[in-house]
Every structure is written in C-alpha cells, then in structure tokens.
Amino acid sequence: MSEDPVKAAQAASFDAAADTYERARPGYPEEAVAWLLETRPRDVLDLGAGTGKLTRALVGRVDTIHAVDPSPNMLAQLRAAVPSARTAVGTAEEIPLPDASVDAVLAAQAWHWVDTRRAVPQVRRVLRPGGVLGLIWNVRDESVPWVAQLTQIMQGSAAERYVAEDRVPQDLGPVERLTLRWERPFTRESLLDLVASRSYVITATPEARAEILDRVSELLASHPDLADPDSWRIPYRTAAYRISLA
Numbered sequence: 001m002s003e004d005p006v007k008a009a010q011a012a013s014f015d016a017a018a019d020t021y022e023r024a025r026p027g028y029p030e031e032a033v034a035w036l037l038e039t040r041p042r043d044v045l046d047l048g049a050g051t052g053k054l055t056r057a058l059v060g061r062v063d064t065i066h067a068v069d070p071s072p073n074m075l076a077q078l079r080a081a082v083p084s085a086r087t088a089v090g091t092a093e094e095i096p097l098p099d100a101s102v103d104a105v106l107a108a109q110a111w112h113w114v115d116t117r118r119a120v121p122q123v124r125r126v127l128r129p130g131g132v133l134g135l136i137w138n139v140r141d142e143s144v145p146w147v148a149q150l151t152q153i154m155q156g157s158a159a160e161r162y163v164a165e166d167r168v169p170q171d172l173g174p175v176e177r178l179t180l181r182w183e184r185p186f187t188r189e190s191l192l193d194l195v196a197s198r199s200y201v202i203t204a205t206p207e208a209r210a211e212i213l214d215r216v217s218e219l220l221a222s223h224p225d226l227a228d229p230d231s232w233r234i235p236y237r238t239a240a241y242r243i244s245l246a
C-alpha cells in the first residue's frame with residue numbers, strides 16, 4: 001500500500017464498488033493478452049486482480065491461475081467469473097505465494113497503486129528464473145476533445161496520474177513495450193457506471209459524486225461530437241510492458 005494517505009484510501013476504495021466496477025470497466029484487447037503470454041508461462045499470478053477482468057482471459061491458456069487482491073469483494077466477483085482461479089487476499093507488497101512459484105506476474109490497471117520499492121523485491125521473489133512481469137493499462141485517448149472534457153469533470157484517474165514509464169521497473173531485466181488503440185461502444189448508463197467505478201468518485205462525498213454524474217450527463221446531452229448515441233465509442237490506448245527477469 002502507498003504511504004500517501006489519499007492514494008492509500010483510493011487504492012482501498014474499490015472494495016465498496018465491486019459490482020459497479022465489474023459492470024463498467026473494459027477488459028483487455030486479445031492482442032495485448034497474447035503478447036503478455038508470449039513466453040508461454042504455465043503458472044501465472046494476476047496481481048491486483050480485482051474482479052478478474054484480465055484473469056478470465058487467462059483461462060485455457062495457462063495451467064494455474066493465482067489471483068491476489070486486497071479487496072475481498074472484488075475477489076468474490078472474480079471467483080464467480082473464474083471459479084478455477086486460486087484466490088487470496090493480499091497485496092503486491094506482501095504477496096501470499098511461496099518463493100519461485102510462478103512463471104509470470106501480471107498486473108492489470110493495478111501497478112500504479114503499489115509501493116514499487118516494496119513490490120519489486122516481492123515480484124522477484126515469487127518469479128521463477130526466466131520469469132516475466134507483465135504490466136498493462138487501458139487509458140482513454142485524451143486527444144479526443146469530448147474525452148478530455150470527461151476527464152476534466154472526473155478529475156483524471158490514478159492510472160492517468162501515476163502511469164508513467166518511470167513506474168515500470170528498470171532493474172528487473174529488459175523492458176519490452178506494446179501500444180494498441182481501440183474503441184469501446186457505450187451507453188449513457190454504462191458511461192455513468194464507468195465514472196462511478198473510479199476511485200476518485202467512489203471516495204468523493206455524496207454531493208460531489210452527484211455533481212460529477214450530473215456534469216457527465218450534461219456533457220452527453222450537449223457535446224456536438226456526441227449528437228448520435230449510436231456512434232458513441234470511448235477511444236482507448238492500451239499500454240503493455242513485459243519485463244523478463246535477467
């Protein structure tokens with residue numbers, strides 16, 4: 001967990017909104033998942049696995065799936081979606097797995113929440129020789145004007161504020177990168193859910209949350225690029241990193 005109390009509270013906030021999170025958040029592009037698994041790991045840990053948005057894409061592709069997350073409610077959703085996963089409440093700073101027990105550690109939309117100073121040695125500990133740390137984030141494409149306005153209303157997410165190349169550990173081994181662009185259709189309800197699933201909004205006061213949701217509704221009703229609901233798409237950039245243990 002982070003030593004910054006605001007960030008720590010936001011990191012812990014997902015527990016209270018697991019249903020909304022599961023409904024609202026996107027999964028990860030197939031091409032990016034295949035790329036993360038290119039080394040053909042047999043035993044994989046999904047770290048900060050949440051409701052299992054990435055975990056479910058591992059089914060049938062690896063032998064053993066471990067899923068670790070500090071939130072029991074997120075893990076309950078994960079178990080319903082991926083009954084074969086071995087779940088455990090835990091954190092990246094204290095991974096509840098034995099030494100040299102997995103071939104890959106994957107963190108989807110989660111690495112920005114961890115204290116990397118403490119998490120990197122833990123990742124090194126649980127990985128077998130030749131193992132891989134895979135990091136992946138979906139980030140909305142802010143170059144699209146209405147998306148930039150949406151972000152302004154929602155105050156930006158932790159992923160956007162904390163995703164930076166310098167969070168990707170450079171001292172584990174060589175780093176490879178993949179960037180993909182894609183779009184996801186949405187409705188008024190699903191966009192409001194997406195907004196409501198964000199840590200900043202979950203931890204806001206009820207009044208502030210209602211105001212944010214009102215402003216998002218207003219944006220949908222008034223932005224000229226959103227005049228046709230049939231064409232509503234959120235543009236995403238997916239950034240993935242593969243770090244092989246040297």
Ligand SMILES: C[S@@+](CC[C@H](N)C(=O)[O-])C[C@H]1O[C@@H](n2cnc3c(N)ncnc32)[C@H](O)[C@@H]1O
Nearest residue numbers: 001011048049050053071091092108109110113
């Ligand atoms: C944005 S969600 C991502 C969940 C899932 N990986 C996905 O792709 O949808 C962030 C997750 O990180 C978890 N998390 C927060 N702090 C953590 C920590 N220190 N170690 C591991 N996971 C953490 C939260 O409980 C939450 O489930």
